[in-house]
Amino acid sequence: MAVYHLKTPISEEEIRKLKVNDVIYITGTMITARDQAHRRALEYFKQGKPLPLNLEGLAVFHCGPVVKKEGEKWIAVAAGPTTSTRMDIFEDEFIKAFKVRVVIGKGGMGKKTTDAMAKYGAVYGAFTGGAAILAAKAIKNIRSVEWLDLGTPEAMWIFEVEDFGPLVVAIDSHGNNLFLDVQKKVEENRQKIYQKLGLSL
Amino acid sequence: MEIEKIVENVAFNLLKQAVIYLPEDVKQALKKAYEEETSETGKTQLKAILDNIELAEKYQAPICQDTGTIIFYIKAGSEVKGLEKIENALINATKRATKEVPLRPNAVNPFTQKNSGDNTGRFIPFLNWEIVPGNSLELTVMPKGGGSENVCVTGMLVPGEGINGLKKFVVETVIKAGAKPCPPNILGIAMGGGTDIAIKLAKKALLRPLTEPNPDPEIAKLEKEILEAVNMTGIGPMGLGGKTTVLGVNIEYAYRHPASFPAAVAFNCWAARRASARINADGTVEYLTHKKGV
Structure with a gap:
């Protein structure tokens, strides 16, 4: 378990060094995108329309923050991750289209995303679910917000962050997936649990 | 003060308490889990959780950005006057808390997919009523994460x-x-x-x-x-x-x-938020889960 401090834009080479269980902290630019922003970004891509910013080498955070406006300035009050599996239907295309290097969320992602991360060079960083203030304190500035018509949770927020983490590398760019490994172990444990409870499988 | 205003104030305080401060029993259980966890990665997660709980209290900010769907449980004494005004008071408290705490707007119309922006909408906040003997009113809020x-x-x-x-x-x-x-x-x-x-x-x-x-x-x-x-x-x-x-x-x-x-x-989730208070017939309020108030 090594600890890395990465600065955006992150290169493919830096990403390829990371292994599951490593801990990373990110400094630089990240965007938030949940279900609706993923959908819209991919629609833009198909239509050849540019996104509000170039995402190459950046991090995408599965997050719908609590925000408040002070004058003209948005402030992130609480900004923990949302469940990433909902974005599994978009993420392989998203990584391929926009070359993001780090996907941040909670709960892990599936095989399709894991394969895309191996192919294009990206990792999944698990941020502790619910640890919203820990996240908000690492957001030093909200550069802007795009697509606010989707509602504040679903909009695309552009954050400047400093040492955003700890993120556990739960999917690396070599096909390893910590969540799927845990799931395998859980399957093995099922028999012991049934035995203890006196149940038949 | 009128019952509607008292209920609105108490419900606002409960919402604020609930989303910022975890109940003591949940906090203690998380601390014990951290001490007993043997997985290194598991321990990093529990450490982040405990740090986050402290930061939320320090900065008076919601523990989790998902401040939930707002659910109320009301134990209403059958002798309490003005029960018909309580629903409105709870809706107003929810709108106010959304703006002032703040809470994340989490009420979406399932047909149009539009977010109301203030955590209220058809049947939301949801009210669970129970009529009990007596003249006091017990209010509990559960902001329930998605x-x-x-x-x-x-x-x-x-x-x-x-x-x-x-x-x-x-x-x-x-x-x-x-x-x-x-x-x-x-x-x-x-x-x-x-x-x-x-x-x-x-x-x-x-x-x-x-x-x-x-x-x-x-x-x-x-x-x-x-x-x-x-x-x-x-x-x-x-x-x-x-x-x-x-x-x-x-x-x-x-x-x-x-x-x-x-x-x-x-x-x-581990951010198991809840807060309760009792409003007595004379208008005095006892906070049951968060004794220090807000």
């Missing part, structure tokens, strides 16, 4: 399998939920009634403090047995592996039809 809501289930068991069927149902439900409900979780389990009754009881069971087992010793034994069993899964904090998957199990039941064995499992 991640843990997405894995709540009701099921129809085979009556002939008895309690073994329930045990299997719960274990399989926890395994299937995996990392999704932000473990370590609290489980509310209910058996009997009908599908609607079971899930309502299961959700309400999430309000019982972790330090209070079911008063029926046989049910309390079942709670402990299921707790130990689900913690053998190895799912661990945030599903990254470890021995703490569930912090506590609360079981309730209702009588069932001979041919039906409904069961329900409600999950709460």
